[in-house]
Amino acid sequence: MIGFLLDGLIAAGLVGLAYQAVTSRSLFRGIIHFVVFGLTMALAWARVGAPDLAMAEAAIGAGLTGALMLVAYRRLVEDRRDAPVDPGPAKSRLALPIAIGSGLLVGVIGLSALFSDVEPGQAGQAVLADLQQVDLGNPITGVLLLYRGIDTLLEVAVLLTAFLAARALAGSESGTGSPTTQGPETPMVGALLAVVIPLTVLVSVHLLRAGSYEPGGAFQAGAVLAGAGVLLILSGRIAAAETAGLLVRMGLLAGLVSFILIGLTPLLHGGPLLALPGLWAVYFIETAMMVSIAITLVLLFAGGGGLKRGKHG
Amino acid sequence: MTAEALALIVFLPLLAACAAVAFPGRWLGWIVRIGLLPLPVLMLAPTLAVLDQNVIHLALAGHASPLGIEWRLDPLSLLMLWLNVGITVLISLHAGVSFRPDSDRGQRFWPLWLILFASMNALVLSADLFNLYVTLELVTLAAIGLIAVESKPAALRAGMRYLLLALMASLLYLLGVGLIYGQTGTLDLYLIAEQIEPGWLPVTAMALMIVGLLIKSAVFPLHAWLPAAHGNAPGPVSAILSAMVVKVSIYMIWRLWFWGAAGWDLATAANLMGLLGAAAIVYGSLAALVQDRLKMIVAYSTVAQLGYLMLLFPLASTLAFQAASYHLLSHGLAKAAMFLAAANILSSVGTDRLQRLAGVDQRRPLDVFALALGGVSILGLPPSGGFVAKWLFLEAAWHQQAWGWLVLVAAGGLLAAAYLFRVLGVICLHPRKRLNRRQHREIPNLASVAALILAVSAIAAGFFSAPVLSLISAGLPPGVTP
């Protein structure tokens, strides 16, 4: 009963926060509502028994998306102080009926899917059966790397493409509105970073290792690691650069390239494409992906093609 | 051999894209060559294998579906693969001079170009509904990155509108995928046909996926984003967008419709799809007729020509399959040629407003010739590839006594003639009007040659149709008898 009440609260909170995010007067408040919405969404995932999704949503959906939105907001505000940032909502008579109609449609679809009497998914059963032979406790990591590896490979490519496409846009005016905070350097910041950064790295390494047995994995770990990078940028330790140095470029590509190369090697001795040669390959690829995901997200946050030592670095 | 070749067809361009990001300096030109030029040779092994075995399955990671993901190569996907490889390599000739690899523009362009190429190859091969979603997202993001690569306001705005619509479309598709998985427990496109019956949830799932894909392929009335995006992108990007990017989502609809929902009674829905196609042909042609910019005319022509691909649904016979597949091929070649020629004219004259183009045939004869040859194929005059396709459409409609579709195909040709002759009339029939020479910018010959090769291929497709048509009839979906 208490669980049901809690679920009710979370569901109501989701709806309220979503409504606030899309309608609130100030864009800034909208972003805050959106981030809190993401965190509530993470709670919801935890409640329906999907802790991997809860972590991913908290780290990626709420945390990093929110950070990217805030930095974009700041660039909007800084770039042209004269222009009105937000034209406010438009009036549309059709909006409400269309919204209610599509919500009803989705509700009917969702409820009938939920209550239609579905058999357990063949693919899911096959995953659990096959995992018995592999020393990998977390079925989701198994699906992502062993059984549907090409999805994950292409997903890393999607992230890289988003970065490349954003970098291609940056054009001549890149570097304006670096997200570094301008405040005076206090000794507290350095001391805090000395604690927080190693801690964040530890957490992400733990998440990565945990991913083979319990909830976690490369994406969650990469997002947490990116959080450390975001902190370093905000405190001026590192800053956006016009072009990427060799190390940054290697890190950016490590995940995709190692996945492709390891995936191609079985072909040399007649094995199937993308069949990973052992659990070491899973760990290796996951580590490389964590690094790449973190660097890509940090670069997207910094808004440049590369990274350099910042003015407080 | 086939497995290795297919792996390289997808991963070689992807690795080349990574290398292009890692070593952006003077090696870029060679990296691009290594990523593109071996592909036509690599295609030989899978081609021979399909001619031999008709359908090839490749279980990735050694796990067959439903546990894993399969690649599946059959005559239709082989055709798409060849089309993508051929058109991309030819357009790359043009891009090699308009986005020189040693320039800053080139360094931004080529990694995205290679990713777009690789992702379309991966899409065509994939037999998994969710993997198709991931590849389609990759195609969309790379394509929009390329549209906006020059950061012109009109292109940025068009790219943004395209992105928002594409994201919504993906969500609809994704919801459909989730419902299908819930109902069947598998994501393999070719397995679901055996598992589902047309109840209300499977029908809803199919409808959601198809509507999402119709948005992505800009079929009337969901076409609003296309002309601005295709008309404002850089030349090589417009060419690949019209020739391939919108086609791969229509290809997915064909797969869902004829293979995934094989055995369903879809007569009413098929007629609806055909009517959308008819509206696209009429509306797109009329809109092309009133545009005042050359690239916008070519873009609206794409809206119209996509309509023909929708006629496959109501006709659904061997002839119709041959017609639609051949239309896909010849339109791809012709439209790529026209966009490249239009881009050359635009960058040479500085504008592509039609009234400023009078007399451009004397300055850029090759480009105007390529434009005209492409136009011949679009409006379906013999002996072009477009003629073969339209003729097959007429024949298919005739055999089924579907007089409405027959009249539509004929009328569509006349409408295309109207907007294309308007363009050529303005350009060529001018009272001794001279372009201002000082405003004129020289562009390398290779750019025009690339357009011309594509245009000549579109015409040549009229002469070499027999092997392609017999290949297509070997790969018909279940239920369509040869």
Added chain:
Amino acid sequence: MDSLGLYVLAAAVLFGVGVYGLIVSEHLMRKLFAINIMGNAIFILLVAASGPVEGAPDPVPQALVLTGIVIAVSATAFALALMVRLYQETGQATLSSRDEGDDG
């Protein structure tokens, strides 16, 4: 009704809110909020649409949603960059266009 049913209802309302936001919002960032909210609604349905396997939620749809979350953040990041660039070029972060027919 169990709690998953509750979240399916919430997903339906969220989808409606997303559609509403997409229509009434002029500012591109609000449109992105709306699309991400719609995306989350779809993710809930994805997990709810398939039955449990051996007592736990099916791992396959969860893996799909995880992939979907990463794709959503990628697309959002690119869309934000596009929005900022559009704003730098035109002074607008909306799609209300004035110069649609611009020369190539």
